[in-house]
Every structure is written in C-alpha cells, then in structure tokens.
Amino acid sequence: MAEVELIATTAFGLEAVVAREIRALGYERTVVENGRVTFKADESAICRANLWLRSADRVLVKIGEFQVFSFDELFEKTKALPWPDWIPENAVFPVQGKSINSKLFSVPDCQAIVKKAVVEKMKQRYRRQWFEETGPRYTIEVALLKDVATLTIDTSGAGLHKRGYRKLTGAAPLKETLAAAMISLSRWKPERVLIDPMCGSGTIPIEAALIGLNRAPGLKREFDAEKWPVVPAQLWREARQEAEDVIHRRRQLIIRGTDIDKDVLSLARYHARLAGVEDQIHWQQSPVAELRARQKYGYIICNPPYGQRLEDLPAVSRLYREMGQVFKALDTWSFYVLTAHHEFEKLFGRRADKKRKLYNGRIQCDYYQFFGPRPPRRDSITAPEPVAEPD
Template sequence: MTQNVTLIATAAMGIETFVAREVKALGYEDIQVENGRVVFQAPVSAIPRTNLWLRTADRVKLLVGKFNAYSFDELFEQTKALPWEQFITEEGEFPVIGKSVKSKLYSVPDCQSIVKKAIVERLKKKYGVASILKETGAFYRVEVAIHKDEVLLTIDTSGSGLHKRGYRVGQGEAPLKETLSAALVQTTNWRPDEPFVDPFCGSGTIAIEAALIGQNIAPGFNREFASEDWDFIDSSHWDNAFQEAEDHANYDQPLDITGSDISHQMIEIAQNNAMEAGLGDLIQWKQMQVKDFQPRKDNGYIVSNPPYGERMGDKEEVEEMYRDLGVIMRDDPSWSVYILTSNENFESLYGKKATKKRKLFNGFIKTDYYQYFGKHIK
C-alpha cells in the first residue's frame, strides 16, 4: 500500500498539544488537534514510526471510515461500504469493541454486533469465502465510536497502550502513567546536560522518562505492536523504523538524573525498572526524605508527582513535605520546580505562587501542574 492513511493518536485530556508537537517533529504536517486526540494524514510508514516514537500518546489508531448514522440499517450499510479488505486479511482476527455517547444508536452491544456482521459480509464477498471466516491470523482490534450520531470506525495499530513501554517490572500504589510522565518532562526547558531530580520518585517513572528523552531513545524500542503482523504494512517499514530509532539514540549523552524516595522498597523497584529500560546506572537512586535534599549545582530541574495527601492519615505528613521543599528551594533560585498535585493549597504550603499553572488529569484525578521557573545563573 502506497497511499496515505488517516491516523488518530489518542491522548489524555490536556496533553493533546504535546502529542501534536511530537507528530509534527516526525515530519507529518497535516494535523488536526481535537479533544482527546490528534488526527493526521501520513504514509503507511508512519504507523511503525509513530508507535515507536510518540511519548505522550495513548494509542495510534487507523481511521477506516467516518459517517453519520441514525439507524442500525445505516450503520450496517455504511460500514459494509468501507474498504476493510485493504487492511484485514482473509484469516485476520478482528474483535469489535465500541462506545456510544449522546447518540440515537446507544446500545453498544448492538452496534458492535452490527459492525462485526457488516465487516464479515464485506470480507466474505471480497475474498470469495462462502462459509465462515477462520479468524486465525493477525490481530486487528476494530472500534466503533459514536458521538452525537457521528460514527468513527478505527483499527488499533498499537496493541497494548503506548504507556506500556516494557520496562515497568514493579510499581507503587498509584503509579504515574509513562505517557503523562513524559509530558511533565516535556513541559520544562530541561536539557540533558542539566541536573534533573525527582525527590518523590516512587517507582521511578519520571526519572526514567527523562533519561529516555535525554538520550533520545524511542519509548517503544522495548516492546511489540499489533500492527507488526499486518500484511499491508511492508516489513521494510518496520525495519526502517527500528533502524531509525537505533541511529537517533544518543547512548553516549551523559546525564545527571537523580530519583529519591523515603521508601527503600520503592527505590529498589525504581532501580529494577531502570535496568529493564536498559538505562543501567545512568540514573542515581537514593533513599532519602525530601527535607534532606540539597541541590549541589546551579540551574537544575525538579519534576515530581508527590503524594497528594488525600487519605486522612497522610494529609499532615504530606503538607509538611511540601513546606520542606519550599524552604529548601528558596535558597536555590536558579532551580526550576515542577510539581503535579491535586492539593489545592500547594502554593500556600510551598510558600510561593507558581509562575505558571496547568490543569491535567492523572487518571481520573483532577490535578494542577505547578511550574516555578528558575533564574538561570550563567
């Protein structure tokens, strides 16, 4: 297949602009930013490249068709009219999942069933199959998403969500998604030759994502994707994408990244995750309370997702940690500090109003990303 396809990179609310920036950086210009997704036109070779390189997207989906449907008949006929055989092979396995919001066709099981039947009928006719389709081949997860009667039919190219980088062998109680962690780092002006610290590192995700960014390592280098088995994507596209990732990685870039946490167990988990990511000893890990942190160089960055203190017993302890950090950083004005928390009193506890604030969702938790810009010393 040589023609362009329409791809949809899905994203958590609030970080669509990061995804759009990454898509553009890969050289794809025909981009629309919408709520929860970035839609763009690109050659088929973009499927391997975007899956490998997008740090902040949740998934990359292939758009097969878009239309309005107000009845099951319309849904069936318009689905059947789409060129499914261009993507799904005769033996392809294609389960259908669905969702429907504010639409006349509100029964999701019915919509899924109708879309499945329509695709089966189309493929049987195109492949000349009289009996049932075997569905023993490559995996194509089809999604029917209906919003205000507009139907989007997509095939998921990623398989597992893109936040599953393949390095997380352990985690804490409330781990931060790798995709959001990457967005937190990308919000900053941090450069790989500057100090980077996460004083509440938990299982190490923010520090690990910073190291991957610092050495320009493709986040998907350590995992597999559903579309690697698809016939319409020439294997050379995958070979070229993996080779590009290898060629652009800067494994010799020295890094000054530290992750610390009060829990010895979490530091052990973070170390194991970093090893699994292939980062070895590139990140320094320390068991330490935040009040013992002392910056040793100028112009550093703190990026962290500390405990929020939402459980009754933790509130006072967490608020004390926020105060301790504020006191320490008052003496180091060259440092920039970026804190994600749902605690609405963070600024008063930290002792300073943020330079900038951004609303983000950590899963289903509404949070603010407090950004304090350092005064750089030359």
C-alpha cells in the same frame, strides 16, 4: 507508498504535546481535537509513530467517519468501508466501542452491528461464509460522539505507556506517557540536572533518561501492526534501525531519583536496568527534607502524594510545606509538581507561574510550574531557552 490517516489518542490536556511530537517526526498535517490528534502520512508513519510517540496512548488507523442516527445507517455505512484492504481473512477482529451524547447510546448493540457489517464486507471479498479468526489481531473501535461515528483499527496493541521496562509497580504508579509529557512541558534540556525527590518506582527519571538519550520509547516492545501483511516488515526494520541510529550513546546525563522508601528504589533500579539507562541515573534513599544540590539552574519534576484519603491529608500538608522550604533554597531552579491537592500553592508558600490541568488516570490534577531564572549566556549557548512552555 499509500497515504493513511492516523489518529494518536491521548489523555485530556496532552493533545498539544502529542501534536508537537508528531510534527517532530516530520508529519505537519495535524488536526488537534479533544483526546486525539489526527494526521496524514505514508504507511511508514504507522511504524515510526508507534516507536517514537512518548505521550500518546495509541495509534489508530482511521477507516471512516460519518454521521449516523440509526442502527441501520451504522450497519450500511460501516459495510461500505474498505475493511478487506486492511484485514486479511484469517484475522482476529474484535470490536470495541464508546458512545458520548449520541442517539446510538447502546455500546454493545453498536459493537455487534459493526462486527456484523465488517463480516458481511469480508464475505464479499473473500467468498466465504465463516472466518476462524486465528491470525493477527486487528482491534476495531466504533467511537460515537454527538452522532458522528469514527471507525478505526488499533495498530498499537497494548497501550503506548507499556514501554516494556516496568515489570513491577509500587503504589499509585504514574503512567510512562504522563511522565514523559510532564518532562516535555517543563522544556528540560539534557545538559541540565533533573531531580525527582519522590521518584517511587522511577518513572520520571527513566523517561527523562530516554528523552535525554533520544532513545525511542517503543524500541523494547512489539506492536499489533508488526504482524499485519498490509504493513511491510521492511518498514518496521527501517523504522527500528533509524531509531537505533539516532541514540546519543555517548551523552552523559545528570539525573537523580530519591525516595524515602528503599523498596520502591529497588524497583526503580530494576526498571532503569530493563530500560537500558541504569548508568544515567543516580538513585538515593533520602527524605525530601535532606534534598541538596550543588548544581545551579536545574529542574525538579515530581508527582508527590495527593492526600486522596482523609487520613493522609495531615502528612501530605506537612510534606508540601516542607517542599516549599527545601525548594526555596534552590533559588536558580525550576520546579514542576503534579498534584490533585487544591491547596498546594498555599501550603507550598508560592503561587505557580503557570498551571495546567492534566489527568493522572481518572484523577483531575494541576501541573504547577515554577520557572527559575535563565542561566548565564555562557551556559546556554547550545540550548537557548525559553524556560516557559508555550500552549
């Protein structure tokens, strides 16, 4: 089976998380760079990576990479790449682009040149002058960074955060990929209780349930590369069957999602049902002030309001002080809070054991991590810690 070079793109700050997910799939040859993780594997990795990567944005096939300082160079070096090995003559092949600190700063011009170069290459292979573009989709991207051009084809289609379960959204939705990364960074174990006390439309509890059941996040959706002749349908069938076979169907999780808003809770229940995890999550309408838990050594993972608008700041400040008081009573628990509010620790009343810069969309946030004590040995025989997450 032919070896391919793939790029898993990711939000800044999540590269190490995505690299760990790739290695967990058995692909050890990874190169981690800002915003992406490159790895080499056989063709089946296109299927498995799309189905399994929880925190990546997309999976791209890397067609070529080269230095470029002029539009003529971009055309000739793009034309030299083996596009017809991937793209059939009936394909739809739009070109997207981006340019950062490159002499070729006009993205529309770069897109047009790459499109023309690909067409010229395909003319040589298919012996025709016109391509109707009525078949499967192959989205090409030309990414220029400091005069290095990377040419890729997107295998995913819609971004990997589109799991297929979130049909409706409330205000300021958290992307599924970021929610999964927050859980991964916490090192939560499925035998431990997890609560999101400001769950909104349910993304964090649902992603936790998918992780706890070892259910591939892409099982309920389709990908562009499923329609590509170059990736045999048998590989997709085998990858999907593999994902079905390893689900922990008998595992019972202890996950709670609470929120003061009954309307968003109805969305959360709906999304959990679509995701197939409705029997794994207990939903409850409740303010943060009423948060209680009988269990010990649990996890709170949440994405509270940030107070981005000035008129919201007083309410958010009160909420953070309240969180500090309520969480303090859960003295064996670990807390993980994502917020863009720079005064969070002061309001919460405690310095984080660790914090990590992440991006919620375009908003720069900090992920505050407060590590609880290790559980007694008898409770952790099957799941040794550490609680703290290494970089």
